[in-house]
Amino acid sequence: MKNKTVARILYEIADLLDLDGVPFKPRAYRRAAQAVESLTTPIEDLVTEGRISELPGVGEAIGKKIAEIVETGRLEYYEKLKEKFPVDLFALTGVEGVGPKTAKLLYESLGIRTLEELERAARDGRIRKVKGLGPKTEERILRGIGEARRMEERVRLGEALPLARDLCRRLTETGLFDRVEPAGSLRRGRETIGDLDILAIASEPNGAAEAFVSLPDVEEVLAHGAKKASVRLEGGMQVDLRIVPEGSFGAALQYFTGSKAHNIALRKRAIGRGWKLNEYGLFDEKGNPIAGKAEEGIYSKLALSFIPPELREDRGEIEQAAEGSLPSLVSLPEIRGDLHIHTTWSDGKASLEEMVEAARERGLSYIAITDHARFSEMIGGVSPDELSRQLDEIAAVNEKLAGFRVLAGVEANILRDGSLDVPDRILKELDIVIAAIHSHFHLSRDEMTKRLIRAIENPNVDVIAHPTGRKIGERPGYEADWDEVFHRGVKARTALEVNANPIRLDLNADLIRRAIDIGATLAIGTDAHTIEHLGFMEYGLLTARRGWAEGKDVLNTRPVDDLLAWLKSG
DNA sequence: GCCGTTTTCGGCCCGACTGTTTTCAGTCG
Numbered sequence: 139m140k141n142k143t144v145a146r147i148l149y150e151i152a153d154l155l156d157l158d159g160v161p162f163k164p165r166a167y168r169r170a171a172q173a174v175e176s177l178t179t180p181i182e183d184l185v186t187e188g189r190i191s192e193l194p195g196v197g198e199a200i201g202k203k204i205a206e207i208v209e210t211g212r213l214e215y216y217e218k219l220k221e222k223f224p225v226d227l228f229a230l231t232g233v234e235g236v237g238p239k240t241a242k243l244l245y246e247s248l249g250i251r252t253l254e255e256l257e258r259a260a261r262d263g264r265i266r267k268v269k270g271l272g273p274k275t276e277e278r279i280l281r282g283i284g285e286a287r288r289m290e291e292r293v294r295l296g297e298a299l300p301l302a303r304d305l306c307r308r309l310t311e312t313g314l315f316d317r318v319e320p321a322g323s324l325r326r327g328r329e330t331i332g333d334l335d336i337l338a339i340a341s342e343p344n345g346a347a348e349a350f351v352s353l354p355d356v357e358e359v360l361a362h363g364a365k366k367a368s369v370r371l372e373g374g375m376q377v378d379l380r381i382v383p384e385g386s387f388g389a390a391l392q393y394f395t396g397s398k399a400h401n402i403a404l405r406k407r408a409i410g411r412g413w414k415l416n417e418y419g420l421f422d423e424k425g426n427p428i429a430g431k432a433e434e435g436i437y438s439k440l441a442l443s444f445i446p447p448e449l450r451e452d453r454g455e456i457e458q459a460a461e462g463s464l465p466s467l468v469s470l471p472e473i474r475g476d477l478h479i480h481t482t483w484s485d486g487k488a489s490l491e492e493m494v495e496a497a498r499e500r501g502l503s504y505i506a507i508t509d510h511a512r513f514s515e516m517i518g519g520v521s522p523d524e525l526s527r528q529l530d531e532i533a534a535v536n537e538k539l540a541g542f543r544v545l546a547g548v549e550a551n552i553l554r555d556g557s558l559d560v561p562d563r564i565l566k567e568l569d570i571v572i573a574a575i576h577s578h579f580h581l582s583r584d585e586m587t588k589r590l591i592r593a594i595e596n597p598n599v600d601v602i603a604h605p606t607g608r609k610i611g612e613r614p615g616y617e618a619d620w621d622e623v624f625h626r627g628v629k630a631r632t633a634l635e636v637n638a639n640p641i642r643l644d645l646n647a648d649l650i651r652r653a654i655d656i657g658a659t660l661a662i663g664t665d666a667h668t669i670e671h672l673g674f675m676e677y678g679l680l681t682a683r684r685g686w687a688e689g690k691d692v693l694n695t696r697p698v699d700d701l702l703a704w705l706k707s708g
Numbered sequence: 709g710c711c712g713t714t715t716t717c718g719g720c721c722c723g724a725c726t727g728t729t730t731t732c733a734g735t736c737g
Binding site for chain 1: 709710711713714719720721722723724725726727728729733734735736737
């Protein structure tokens, strides 16, 4: 039984309880579901070790239910709930404007259970006849159904961030905004984004909101007030704009950055002091504002050190901010090099010299050329002969450069049994060896763990690239005992990559945090195949920060001499 | 159902917008 499956059941219970009108319990189930979801070890292990209630939000009752799911594959309580409301709630509430109350109303009045039935009822004009609903709701539902199908996918960070920046630039250019900033999950650096939250200051809010909903690529206006407007852009991305007074900007930025769980915890902290926190500011007992213009003020008044957006998930950051023990997160200026780069020697689109030039322009002081190897099955990689010629080219380039270093490397394939497809005598010649799995993704958890460990313990291997092999929105990563893999990595002095390609972001933030706890060293690499891909570093960095990584945890923050020393000793 | 700088009992975030209402409930973030 996978963690994801258990989490999904808990989420569905929360929805069903919502539908039933039960107060408070839904939140408890969602919180537990979240904890299970972000767990990096198998939930079964916690159950067998009797440590299930160590998970935040899991008490006796939910703990027992999780155990039942793990042990029997089903949950009586859940089956009963489903019997009571045999409704495809997930699909129905996925429709914009339909929440649990409306879903219940629709089920009880019209017997609607599925998206198809909802669509038919809307087309037949039956929804407008239900007391409490009307023609507007019916139209909205009909429109929402098409969207629900289309919008199920979240957009990757690599698309959302450039889009948000472009939008902010265009709003600023209207001259109607004094300040425009992206907030929401994008600001927290999440790997996928549901919709964009933009926060703004404008002296003429009405005109500014008007300009926003009138942008040429707005396909539909979902809401349009003076403080809040929502649109859907061509391509389906929903954008929410909030216009706030200057004195509340910090409070609003804090509030709309989230996460929801972080905000709730923060509000509780305010309430504990007899204060109130909302998007307009932090207020004392008498309702006098004591902070709100800047985010920093809110945190400091609540006796917390400033919490970077990437940490705001209520995963222990508030407690650590209270004792002043937050990590000092790795930042972009600390990154000195890129340790994963392809060129036209293999499947890259730019030549070695072009890559070097582009990296220098970005202010890096070294890069590692790590083309795919072609010693066995991989096509389009470098052969042993080509690799030695590439070594000559790299030596020649280094000869010409001052203050920049090109490291000779390779991305070797980890074969089914954990051996590499490049002979050790050649690996020894290189500055850096990256090893990665590119085939046989479906081994058992045990076989995969052994395979990775064998590669990790090869003395020539320095970095395991994209360790889990997941591709966001395409395929899950393969199963392995990650704790064990990380422990072996620490012992063998083999680093784990944070692959910065926005489709990969692998390791993900949860596993990064786990790896760091175990003592692992990370290497953030762009896996660049073009000059533009060097810009992926930002996504890898955000992900590393979400995993609580500090500069000292990241190999490529080191000066090149330190790096080379580490590589030799490993 | 969970949890503890109000608490082992009694709380549990809060405001904007919309549609349907004639004073507010539902949804969303």
